[in-house]
Amino acid sequence: MKKLLFFLFLIFSLFGNAQEIPSEFLHTSGQKILDRNGENVLLRGIGLGGHMLQEGYMLKVPFSGQQYVIKEHISELIGKERTEEFYEAWLQNHTRKIDIDSLKSWGFNSVRLPMHFNLYTLSVEEEPVKGENTWLEKGFQMTDSLLSWAEANEMYLILDMHAAPGGQGHDVNISDRDPSKPSLWESEANQQKLVALWKKLAERYKDEPWIGAYDIINEPNWTYEEGKHKHGIEDSQNAPLKKLMVEITRSIREVDNNHIVIIEGNGWGNNYNGILPPWDDNMVISFHKYWNYNDTASIQQFLDFREKYDAPIWLGETGENSNVWFTDAIRLMEENNIGWCWWPLKKLGFNNPLEVPVNPGYQKMLEYWRGEGEKPSEEEAYQAVMQLAENTKLENNYFHKGVVDAMIRQPHSKEAIPFTKIIVNDSATIKAANYDMGPLGTAYHDSISANYYISTGGERQSWNSGRTYRNDGVDIFPSEPRAAYADVYVGEMEAGEWLQYTFQASEKGDFELSFTMAADAEGEAAIEINGKRHPVFAVPASKDWIEITVKNIPLQKGENQLRFLVITGDYKLKEIKINRQN
Known part of the structure; x- marks a missing residue:
């Protein structure tokens, strides 16, 4: 004793x-x-949206965006066998070791895997024996590979049940839900399959230290109370949700006492009425945050939960906004010791670290689906989707370094840095869209810099009206429809807006600056060099590109900063040429 x-x-x-x-x-x-x-x-993570589970907006489709619907539309064009070939290529190409290696090199320490249950088990309707579970190796093998890549980089992998059996909400795209079949909440069999799947996952990964946590149900959005909002944002009890999450937790703990269990409230993750306090001593309270202000009030509810229940909180999903919004949100999280996970790593869109290019054949498919073009042939459509799958590879993606800079560097620095390296010997040409990377008010100024429609109650705002090339408030457009990123210009430049360019000059001297511009009406602009304002110059109206030259501009040897300022007018700016004066 x-x-x-x-x-x-x-x-x-x-x-x-x-x-x-x-x-x-x-x-x-x-x-x-x-x-x-x-x-x-402090978890700094990225969600692999679109990998195991496609959502319609990520592929720009004009119809209902569940993955099974997308699959049906593709199958109508190329047949079932070729559709399966496309989806196999998509799963192989979308996320590979190079993606995880890159995330580590950029400064992230975690990754969230949005899982589709149908890669791990058959649906209830497909089970040959009612009430039993047929396990599929495909999903487990994919998870094993992802875990090995994360472990090699000492990054945490968070497993997220994004598409639960039957679907967990009325927002059907999120979970690939078929409304003609019983949902997760309308089927005991679906619920028991989900419980069994989590137990199976826990059995497989219980001894894996680089599995960071189990995020057991993503964004439930379903009302259990008569007369309440259908997405569950008003429910006062949420009893079925809590009951199922408790049962899942219990099944996990039967085989795994090592890993964190992450819970999410109703109403896309944020309605915790009736759910708390936590029922496990290794549990994290998650919340999701989109399109609202980045102030303490926007997260106060969850700060209060953390204090009241002495449990960690985690921003499990956020993103789909501008660089300004990203920087402000991350700074808010980190000042409050809250880890975060962005959404997504890549899609057919500009406001994420990686962008999947749209090939001409797939563009033709989109136009056909919108009723704006002819139906492509089977071979054309097949080649188009296979090229799309090939384009999901990181080496074929557009890398939006400004997005990563806004997420990793800018929350801790207000310094502007060059977007590209520019050296002026006797001459140089600067693409207008290559203004500096940095915060609003330091690298550039634009009147609309983010989307806050949830807080304002207004309409969604587009911060970059051209929705291309970069993710700041600056409006950037392709010079020709479907033009490559090499040929873009800055447009809709209004009074009070400006752009800054940092570059190196090999020698000091006087230079002339030529601005390739167009304007619907005459106006005035000005430049600043190294903080000194030079006289205002006139911008004549011209629908075609013209050059406006300003002479006798002194540059110093070494670093220089040029600001182009709009005084009056509404301009397009394509490039700036710098030439030494004789």
Whole structure:
């Protein structure tokens, strides 16, 4: 007995209490998430949206965006066998080791995998024996590979049940839900399949320390109370949701006591009425945040939950906005010791780190689906979708370095840095869209810089009206429809807006600056060089591109900063030429 008491005394002397005993797994301690060394972990992550589960907006389709609907439309053009070939190529190409290696090099330390249940098990309707579960190796093997890539980079992999059996909400795109079949909440069989799937996942990964957590149901959005908003944002009890999450947690804990369990409220993750307090001592409260202000008030509810229940909180999904919004949101999170996970890594769109290019054949398919073009032949459509799958590879993506800079560097620095390296010897040409990277008011100024429609109650705002090339408030357009990123210009430049360019001059001297511009009406502009304002110059009206030259501009040897300012008017600016004066 004395030996036992001495042993217990030694344990408590070393570790203080049982919760602080070191664990090789990511785990909670009070309001913090700790690593194997007992150090606070601030998760900086990216969600792999579109990988296992496509959503219609990510592919720009004009019809209902569930993956099974997209699949049906493709199958109508190329047949079932070739459609399966496309989806196999998509799964192979979309996320590979090079993607995870890149995330690590950019500064991220975690990745969230949005899982589709149908890669791991048959649907309830497909099961040959009612009530049993047929396990599919495809999903588990894909997860194994992703885990190995994460482990090689010492990054945490968070498993997220994005498409639960039957679908977990009325927002059908999120979970690939077929409304003609019973939902997760209308089918006990679907619920039991979800419980069994989580137990199977926990059995497989219970000893894997680079599995960061289990995010057990993504964005449930379903009312359980008569007369309430159908997406569950007004429910006061959420009893079925809590019951199912408790049952999932219990099934996980039967085989795995190592990993964090992440819970999400109703109403796309944020309605926790009736759900809290947490029922497990290794649990994180997640919330999602889109299109609202980035102030303390916007997260106060969750700060209060953290304090009241002494449990960590995590911003499990956010994004789909401008660089300004990204920087402000991340700064807000990190100032409050809240980890975050952005959405998504890549899609057919400009406001994420990687953009999948739209090939001409797929563009033709989109036009046909919109009723704006002829039906492509089977061979044309087949080649188009296979090229689209090839374009999902990272080496074929457009890398939006400004997005990554806004997420990793700018929350901690207000400095502007060059978008591209520019050296002026006797001459140089600067693409107008290659203004500096940095915060609003430092690298550029634009009147609309983000979308806050949830907070304002107004319409969605487009910060970059051209929706191409970069993700700041600056409006950038292709010179020709479907033009490559090499041929773009800045448009809709209004009074008070400006752009800054940082470059190097090999020698000091006087130079002339020529601006390739167009304007619907005459106006005035000005330039600043290294903080000194030069005289205002006139911009004549011209629908065609013209050059306006300003002479006798002194540059210093080394770094220079040029600002182009709109005084009056509405301009297009394509490029700036710098030439030494004789």
